[in-house]
Amino acid sequence: MLLFSGGEHCVCHLYGALNISQPKASRHLAVMREAGLVTARREGKWMHYRLNPRMPLWCYRILEAMRDGYPEAGAPGAACQIPDPLESPMKTVLILCTGNSCRSQMGEALLNHDLAGRVRAFSAGIRPQPQVADGAIEALAQAGISTEGLTPKDVDLFLDREIDLVVTVCDNAKESCPVFPRPVRSIHLPFHDPHGEPLESFLRVRDDIRARLIPAVVEALDL
Numbered sequence: 001m002l003l004f005s006g007g008e009h010c011v012c013h014l015y016g017a018l019n020i021s022q023p024k025a026s027r028h029l030a031v032m033r034e035a036g037l038v039t040a041r042r043e044g045k046w047m048h049y050r051l052n053p054r055m056p057l058w059c060y061r062i063l064e065a066m067r068d069g070y071p072e073a074g075a076p077g078a079a080c081q082i083p084d085p086l087e088s089p090m091k092t093v094l095i096l097c098t099g100n101s102c103r104s105q106m107g108e109a110l111l112n113h114d115l116a117g118r119v120r121a122f123s124a125g126i127r128p129q130p131q132v133a134d135g136a137i138e139a140l141a142q143a144g145i146s147t148e149g150l151t152p153k154d155v156d157l158f159l160d161r162e163i164d165l166v167v168t169v170c171d172n173a174k175e176s177c178p179v180f181p182r183p184v185r186s187i188h189l190p191f192h193d194p195h196g197e198p199l200e201s202f203l204r205v206r207d208d209i210r211a212r213l214i215p216a217v218v219e220a221l222d223l
Contacts, residue, residue, distance in 0.1 A: 010048050039146045050146065091164040091221045093121045095213075096173045100125025100152040102133040103169045103191045106206050107213050109145050114214050118223050126176045128152035135194060135202035143206060165220055167213065187220055189213060 032038045038049045093111060097104040104123035111121035132150050140147050159180055166186040168174040174188045191209055194201035217223070 010043075039148045041141075041146060041148065090118060090120045091223070092162060093119055093165045093167060093217055093221075094155075094158055094163050095121060095123040096125070096155060096166060096168045096177060097123075097170045098126050098172045098176075099129040101129035101131065102136045102195060102202070103193065103205060103209065104173075105132050105150050105152075106136050106140060106209050107167065107169060109140050109147060109150060110206070110210050110214065111217060113145050114210070115217065115223070119217065119221070122153070122158065124153045124155040124158055126155060126173055128154050133195060133202075135197075135199055136206075138199060139202040139206040142203070165217065167217065169209075169213075185220065187216060189216055 032049075040047050040049050042048075095104040095107040095111070100123055104125065108121045108123035111119050115121075129152050132147075132152065137147050137150070155178055159178060162182070163180065163184045166177070166180070166184055168177055168186065168188045169191050170193065171190055174190075177186070189212060191212075192201070192205055194205045
């Protein structure tokens with residue numbers, strides 16, 4: 001799994017680096033994907049894999065410890081310190097908009113990618129649409145951001161969950177935001193709605209979300 005620390009990798013590179021057969025590498029990767037450790041996307045005839053941005057923080061910390069090297073067995077006083085999974089838990093962020101088909105979906109994917117291991121982001125809508133906008137999916141894909149699992153969700157699904165921060169990304173969502181059973185911090189950060197516009201508009205909105213939402217969440221949660 002240390003091979004994944006550099007980002008996304010084609011399976012052809014992985015079995016070459018590991019010096020094992022393609023079928024064997026594919027079997028191992030299938031197990032890791034089923035366990036939720038990696039995500040995958042197809043490009044042509046090849047699958048590309050990367051660490052799952054929603055993987056629990058303790059998994060990342062174990063990988064970091066492995067990358068940095070554990071004390072050698074037999075060294076005086078050597079001990080393998082496995083990180084405590086309860087220490088420094090990830091913060092949960094809910095991104096809200098009206099239809100949950102574009103801006104909030106890109107926000108969810110970008111937060112989970114750029115703040116992997118520190119934030120677990122979800123998105124929802126006041127009146128969710130049937131599917132994520134094609135332009136949003138393409139804009140994320142062009143940036144190398146995983147779109148696996150992105151689907152419109154109703155905000156009611158999250159009312160009883162532990163949420164650390166709610167971010168409304170459209171004025172309607174701000175005005176219609178439901179009252180959560182527990183006190184939760186919220187910020188309003190509106191973005192242009194590119195629905196019905198060319199792909200270039202989705203790309204600009206994606207970059208605007210990345211430029212403003214990421215630092216706003218970092219500041220709001222004191223990360």
